[in-house]
Amino acid sequence: MPPTGIKKLDDWVRAKRTASISRIVKAVGKVPDSEESLATNIYRAFSEESALRDPLEGSKAKSRLEKIQEIINAAEKLDTLIAADPYISAKLLNRTTTNPFVSTTTPFEIPSMAALRLSALSLRNELVLVAKNWLDKADLPDERRPSELEWLAGVSLPLVYERHFRRRAGRSRNAKGEPSGPTVKFVEATLREAGVPCKRETIVRAFSRLAKQRNDERIKRDKK
Numbered sequence: 001m002p003p004t005g006i007k008k009l010d011d012w013v014r015a016k017r018t019a020s021i022s023r024i025v026k027a028v029g030k031v032p033d034s035e036e037s038l039a040t041n042i043y044r045a046f047s048e049e050s051a052l053r054d055p056l057e058g059s060k061a062k063s064r065l066e067k068i069q070e071i072i073n074a075a076e077k078l079d080t081l082i083a084a085d086p087y088i089s090a091k092l093l094n095r096t097t098t099n100p101f102v103s104t105t106t107p108f109e110i111p112s113m114a115a116l117r118l119s120a121l122s123l124r125n126e127l128v129l130v131a132k133n134w135l136d137k138a139d140l141p142d143e144r145r146p147s148e149l150e151w152l153a154g155v156s157l158p159l160v161y162e163r164h165f166r167r168r169a170g171r172s173r174n175a176k177g178e179p180s181g182p183t184v185k186f187v188e189a190t191l192r193e194a195g196v197p198c199k200r201e202t203i204v205r206a207f208s209r210l211a212k213q214r215n216d217e218r219i220k221r222d223k224k
Helices: 009-027 036-046 061-083 085-094 112-138 148-165 182-193 200-209 211-224
Strands: none
Touching: 009 036, 009 112, 009 182, 036 148, 061 085, 061 112, 061 182, 148 182, 148 200, 148 211, 182 200, 200 211
């Protein structure tokens, strides 16, 4: 996700992001123009996808954006109150506790309040994109509407690949007849990093089925 302006969170996210992008680049076997920019556009691809899952939900993004901003403001106010008292701050935010049955941290080893702010800021960024782009996705035909995974595998991520590796997205098969090629490997690795493992055959099917939509999105991108 983009920088939040909160150093502790940004440092934590940066380390995770760098490791993830490195694994993706290794899988592709090619160097992108900018790893930081690549990470940003992968994030955008996943965020914009919220508008495709249900166009009617996308229409609610603007009002939800106002609500999440209220939550962020409340979290910042709570942070200020906690930080004002060293004792309270130590008890609530420290990674250690005298109570063996109470955990004050998330599984990601950052304080729970910081994790809340990170999630809220991430959702805000997502809603900004959805509010801006949901109409572009709403005109897809209702019949066999692509799933979120299909759109990512067949449209969004292949276009991210094109932008950062300076090559036309494509697919091929190896000597065993198995799906292969840099684009397929990129999509597979990126989905894996996002916690959405996807078989290469599924990627190739989505890539083939959504060729027109991918080209339409490419034209829109080039006009910007």
